[in-house]
Amino acid sequence: MNSAYRTHLETHRNTHLKELKDLLSIPSVSALSAHKPDSKRAAEWLADSLQAAGLENVKIMPTDGNPIVYADWLHADSDITALIYGHYDVQPVDPLELWQTPPFEPDIRDGKIYARGATDDKGQIFMHIKAVEALLKTEGKLPVNVKFCIEGEEEIGSPALEPFVEQNKDRLAADVLVISDTPMLEKGKPAICYSLRGLCAMQIDIRGANSDLHSGIYGGGVANPLHALAAILASMHDERGRVAVEGFYDRVRPLTEEEQQAFRDLRYDEEALKKELNVSELYGEEGFSFLERTWARPTLEINGIYGGFQGEGIKTVLPSEAHAKLSCRLVGDQDPKEIQELIEKHVYAHTPPGVQVKVTRMDTGRPFETPYDHPVIQAAMRAYEKAYEATPALTRMGGSIPIVEGFGRLLNVPVVLMGFGLPGENFHAPNEHFHLENFDKGLITICEYWKELAGIKMK
Structure with a gap:
């Protein structure tokens, strides 16, 4: 399958990677006050990128902490509006001596881009900007209305974000919230996370x-x-x-039989995990598998x-x-x-x-969950299938992203967690990287998702 937007992405790939390197070069570490000016610089960089992509109403909005970047495009034939959330702040880089190349001097090698923030989350939010740009440049419009909300304090618990959302409910109102800040199951196996503990x-x-x-x-x-x-x-x-x-x-709430079967269908290798962790036995609540214990209990x-x-x-x-x-x-x-x-x-x-x-x-x-049979989840599954030619797994995640639940509660909106990172990409660790295979396929997935979303009927 080919299309104008795919040709555009292929033609401009080198330019996009150069732009991504520019963003990754900004040391926007939210935990360190010395990098406050860098956070401001990252917000300004993103605002310029959104403007160049064709977004409108681009604003750098002050908070008690680092600024939040907002933009929108609201001229779609569809009445569906998607809110895209991401963050431009990154973790500290210590221990610096374990980095093979400097963390803020992005380097591409072996089909991966290495830098702090490459996968968490600059690389993934950058993809959303480029996907919107590709559709606007080739088709002149988007299948759905979109809004961007990009913050700079996720790595320190998003202290300013929930008050910002509370104060800007009308500005951020949407039919679905899309976040790309979670991992795929493994190489070639995309996953949609529908629940966080x-x-x-x-x-x-x-x-x-x-x-x-x-x-x-x-x-x-x-x-x-x-x-x-x-x-x-x-x-x-x-x-x-x-x-x-x-x-x-x-x-x-106990897992349904359908959910239990979905977990079994993943065929998770507990023996391989024991070897990887060098433990003789796994531990946990009796009567539950490792995935059930870590995702749903x-x-x-x-x-x-x-x-x-x-x-x-x-x-x-x-x-x-x-x-x-x-x-x-x-x-x-x-x-x-x-x-x-x-x-x-x-x-x-x-x-x-x-x-x-x-x-x-x-x-x-609080825990968070979007029903996996929700139309916005099913549309995401179809988009992944078109890009990866593989049926995505429906997964839960053992970790917690408190602001996801806060967004869903304050805006009364379903949340789709469609990430493109891989579990072994060293987010929060030295030599963080992002596989460019998923950069390429992720861009296609996002474009196809907006097309799929335009055709659904919201419950």
């Missing part, structure tokens, strides 16, 4: 005596905060891997424990305090604040005598 995090602080004590003089006679903490943490799971916090599973994990003597050798001390950090991944209708309340109640109920406990609530994010 939610998140909540907490810290437990245990205090005993007013100072560290000699374990020979006081041990066995005064409560040890590390023992108390260990007892509390051990009480949180039963012997079958289930979370033992009362009420934890009350709002979990909630978890409670201990992320860190500290207290007492940490140095080399031995110091016979009874510590005065102990600490632990916890996080949960949530599914279904679980409310992160309610889960925090249940865990806090559990901690106080299982605290041994002789110590004081404090629970501090931290990050939260």
